[in-house]
Amino acid sequence: MQVNFYATLRPIVGSRTVQFDVDENITVQQLVDAVVTRFPRLRQELLNDNGDLYPHVHVFVNGRDAPYLPDGVETLIQPGDTIDIFPAVAGG
Amino acid sequence: MALGGYANRIAHVDLTNGTVEYRGIPEDWARKYIGARGLGVRYVFENGPQVDPLSPDNLLCFMNGPLTGTEANMSGRMAIVTKSPLTGTVTDSHHGGWSAARLRWAGFDGVLVKGKAKGPVYLYVQDGTVEIRDASEVWGKGVHDTVRFFRERYGEKDLSVIAIGQAGENLVRFACWINEDDRASGRGGTGCVGGSKLLKAIVIKAPKKMPKAADLEAWKPAHKNALAAIMHEQNITSPRKGGLSVYGTNVLMNITSTMGALPSKNSMLTSFGPGAEKISGEYVKEHILVDDPTCHACPVACKKEVEIKEGPWKGLRMESLEYEPAWSLGANCGNDDVNAVAKLIDLCNDYGVDAIETGHPISIYMEATERGYTNGDGGIAWGDTMAMVELVRKIAFREGIGNVMAEGADATAKHFGHPELAMTVKGQGIPAYDPRGLKGMGIGYATSNRGACHLRAYTPAAELGVMPFGSLKVDPLAWKGKGELVKIFQDVHAFSDSLDLCKFSAFAEGVQEYAAQYAAMVGVEFTADDVLKAGERIYNLERYYNNLAGFREGSDYLPARFIQEPSTMPGSQGHVCELDEMLAEYYAARGWENGVVPESKLRELGIID
Known part of the structure; x- marks a missing residue:
C-alpha cells in the first residue's frame, strides 16, 4: 500500500511516497500502527500519550480526514484508496 | 492622553497644501478602536463614507498599533487603511518587515495622507518629523528600483521604504504598497489611492528604539507567556519545527x-x-x-x-x-x-x-x-x-x-x-481556499467587510485543527456552527490587527495573551472579554461604514459557482457551499438585520451615542 507524506513528516520517512507491505483490508488505525512501527520517530509526531492521533494530524482517505469518515479510524481501507498523511499545516 | 504605550503622535499630511500637522490621538478613539486597523477605520469613517476613493478627499492611513515595534512577538505589522477603489468598502491591508517598527521608532503611531500633490512626492519620516519631498526622480520606476534609489540616497542602515510601482501610478484598481521589495500590503487597491495622490513612497529612517510598556511588571509575564506559546513544539509556529x-x-x-x-x-x-x-x-x-x-x-x-x-x-x-x-x-x-x-x-x-x-x-x-x-x-x-x-x-x-x-x-x-x-465578493477576488471544501471560508468571504478575504476570519485554523495547543477542530465540510465561528474569528482578528500583531500569532496565542499584552503595554485593566468586545466594535464600525457607503441587504454573497456547481474532486466531491444557512446563523450571532447594523447595536457598542 502506498502512503504519501507531507511537510515535516517527509524528511523523517525520506521520500514523498512510501510503500507499506501490509495486508489488504486493514483499518486506518492499523495502517497508522504500521507507519509508526516502521518509522518510530513518527510516533511522537502523530500520536499523543494515549496513542490517539493528534487533532492537528491528518490521515486522509481519498481526501477525507479519517476522523470524519462514518467509521472514523476504524474505516477499512479499500484497494485503490489514496492515503495522505499531514502534520499540522497552516499559513495563508 | 492617559494611555501609555502609544507615541500619541499622528502626522496629518495635506498634499494639496503641502502641509504636515502633528496631533495626538483622541483618547476615546484609542480606547475604543485600539490602533492600526481599528483606529485607521475610525479616521476613515470620520472622513466620510461617501468619498470617491480616487479623489483628493479620500484619506490614506499608514497605521501602527500600540504593540508595533515593541518587544511583543510578531509586532512588525503596519495597516494601510482607506476607502478602496476596487470594492468601494473601507479596506485595510497589512505588511510585515521593519517599516512599521521604524515608523514607531521614528515617533509615530500613524501618518494620515489627504489631498493630491502637484507633482510626484514621497514622505521622508525621521525623528518625529515628516517631510514632503520631490519624487520626480523615481516616478515611473518599479518598486525594486525605487527601493534601491532610496537606499543609495539615504543609506541602507535603519531604512525602510514603502513604495508603489507603475501600477499605482497608472491607477490599476488593485495596485498595492510594497514594503522593502517583497512585503505587500496587497489587498484592496491602497496603492491605487497612493497613485491618485501622486504619492510614490514613504521613506522611514529610524534606529531601533523600543517603546517600553506602561506596566513593566505586568509586561514581563505577558510577554513570556506569549513567547512560550509561539515556541511550543505543539504549535505550528514553533521555530524550525x-x-x-x-x-x-x-x-x-x-x-x-x-x-x-x-x-x-x-x-x-x-x-x-x-x-x-x-x-x-x-x-x-x-x-x-x-x-x-x-x-x-x-x-x-x-x-x-x-x-x-x-x-x-x-x-x-x-x-x-x-x-x-x-x-x-x-x-x-x-x-x-x-x-x-x-x-x-x-x-x-x-x-x-x-x-x-x-x-x-x-x-x-x-x-x-x-x-x-x-x-x-x-x-x-x-x-x-x-x-x-x-x-x-x-x-x-x-x-x-x-x-x-x-x-x-x-x-x-x-x-x-x-x-x-x-470569483469575487464586493469586487475583490477570492483567495486560495475553495468554500466547497472549507465551508467556513464561504461565510468568511461573503461577510468580509473588505470583499473576499481569508484574513478577516481565518477559519482554516479550526478546520485544519491548528488552533493553539489543538484547542479546537471542526469538520471542514460541515456548515452548522460556521456562522457563529466566523463571527468570533472576525472579532478576534479585528483586535489583533489593531494591536497590530501578525495573524499567525493566532496559531499560538489566544484572547488571554492578547489581553495581557495590551493591558501591560497601555497600562489599563483589560480582559479576554474586552478583547472580543473591542473586536466586535471595530467590525461593526467597518460594517456601518459600508452600510452608509451603499452596501446593504444582498451585499453578502458568493459567486454562484460555489453555490450551484458541486465539487467534482476527491475530498469535497458533491459539495457546494451552503451560504444561506450559514448567513442566517451569522446574522443572528451578529445581531444584524440582513447585513445592516441596527442603531441599537451601534449604541450598545458605543459607536454612536
Whole structure:
C-alpha cells in the first residue's frame, strides 16, 4: 500500500511516497500502527500519550480526514484508496 | 492622553497644501478602536463614507498599533487603511518587515495622507518629523528600483521604504504598497489611492528604539507567556519545527489540494492534482529555497527566499513565494511551473499590484478563452507562463486588454459578456481556499467587510485543527456552527490587527495573551472579554461604514459557482457551499438585520451615542 507524506513528516520517512507491505483490508488505525512501527520517530509526531492521533494530524482517505469518515479510524481501507498523511499545516 | 504605550503622535499630511500637522490621538478613539486597523477605520469613517476613493478627499492611513515595534512577538505589522477603489468598502491591508517598527521608532503611531500633490512626492519620516519631498526622480520606476534609489540616497542602515510601482501610478484598481521589495500590503487597491495622490513612497529612517510598556511588571509575564506559546513544539509556529516555520505559508498547497479545497482553473475545479506538489512549499524547499528571512520580533521566520536555478529567469532572487500568490498565479491559472510562479509574483511586487488579485483577471481570460467568449480579444491557454508575464506587464501599464483587466476581475468578466466568471465578493477576488471544501471560508468571504478575504476570519485554523495547543477542530465540510465561528474569528482578528500583531500569532496565542499584552503595554485593566468586545466594535464600525457607503441587504454573497456547481474532486466531491444557512446563523450571532447594523447595536457598542 502506498502512503504519501507531507511537510515535516517527509524528511523523517525520506521520500514523498512510501510503500507499506501490509495486508489488504486493514483499518486506518492499523495502517497508522504500521507507519509508526516502521518509522518510530513518527510516533511522537502523530500520536499523543494515549496513542490517539493528534487533532492537528491528518490521515486522509481519498481526501477525507479519517476522523470524519462514518467509521472514523476504524474505516477499512479499500484497494485503490489514496492515503495522505499531514502534520499540522497552516499559513495563508 | 492617559494611555501609555502609544507615541500619541499622528502626522496629518495635506498634499494639496503641502502641509504636515502633528496631533495626538483622541483618547476615546484609542480606547475604543485600539490602533492600526481599528483606529485607521475610525479616521476613515470620520472622513466620510461617501468619498470617491480616487479623489483628493479620500484619506490614506499608514497605521501602527500600540504593540508595533515593541518587544511583543510578531509586532512588525503596519495597516494601510482607506476607502478602496476596487470594492468601494473601507479596506485595510497589512505588511510585515521593519517599516512599521521604524515608523514607531521614528515617533509615530500613524501618518494620515489627504489631498493630491502637484507633482510626484514621497514622505521622508525621521525623528518625529515628516517631510514632503520631490519624487520626480523615481516616478515611473518599479518598486525594486525605487527601493534601491532610496537606499543609495539615504543609506541602507535603519531604512525602510514603502513604495508603489507603475501600477499605482497608472491607477490599476488593485495596485498595492510594497514594503522593502517583497512585503505587500496587497489587498484592496491602497496603492491605487497612493497613485491618485501622486504619492510614490514613504521613506522611514529610524534606529531601533523600543517603546517600553506602561506596566513593566505586568509586561514581563505577558510577554513570556506569549513567547512560550509561539515556541511550543505543539504549535505550528514553533521555530524550525512547525510547518509554518520550516516551509512558510506555502506548506498549505498540498493539503488544500488533497482535501478538495484548492480552487483551480478559476475555481472550475477544487484540486490542482499533481500540479499542487510542483508549486508547494515542500517542492520549493527541496529545489529553490536559499534563505529564511523574518520580520521585526518574529522567531517564526515564515518568509522563504528563493533563487531560480534554471530557465529564462535564472538568477532571480525573491522572498515572497507565499501560498496565496502561488495559488493565484499557479493553480488558479493552471500553472505548475514554480519558477514561473516566482517570476510572476516578483513582477507583481515590482509593478506594485496585488499578486492575489492579479491572477483573477488572468484566469477569467483563460476560462473565457476555453469557452470561446473572448470575441476578438485573442486568448490565452491555461498555464501559458510567458503570456502571463506579458499580461502582468500590460495590466500594470494599462495596455490593450490589460487596460480592461486593470479595472479588476468583475470588469474583466463583464467585458467578455460573462460576469459569472468573476470569483469575487464586493469586487475583490477570492483567495486560495475553495468554500466547497472549507465551508467556513464561504461565510468568511461573503461577510468580509473588505470583499473576499481569508484574513478577516481565518477559519482554516479550526478546520485544519491548528488552533493553539489543538484547542479546537471542526469538520471542514460541515456548515452548522460556521456562522457563529466566523463571527468570533472576525472579532478576534479585528483586535489583533489593531494591536497590530501578525495573524499567525493566532496559531499560538489566544484572547488571554492578547489581553495581557495590551493591558501591560497601555497600562489599563483589560480582559479576554474586552478583547472580543473591542473586536466586535471595530467590525461593526467597518460594517456601518459600508452600510452608509451603499452596501446593504444582498451585499453578502458568493459567486454562484460555489453555490450551484458541486465539487467534482476527491475530498469535497458533491459539495457546494451552503451560504444561506450559514448567513442566517451569522446574522443572528451578529445581531444584524440582513447585513445592516441596527442603531441599537451601534449604541450598545458605543459607536454612536
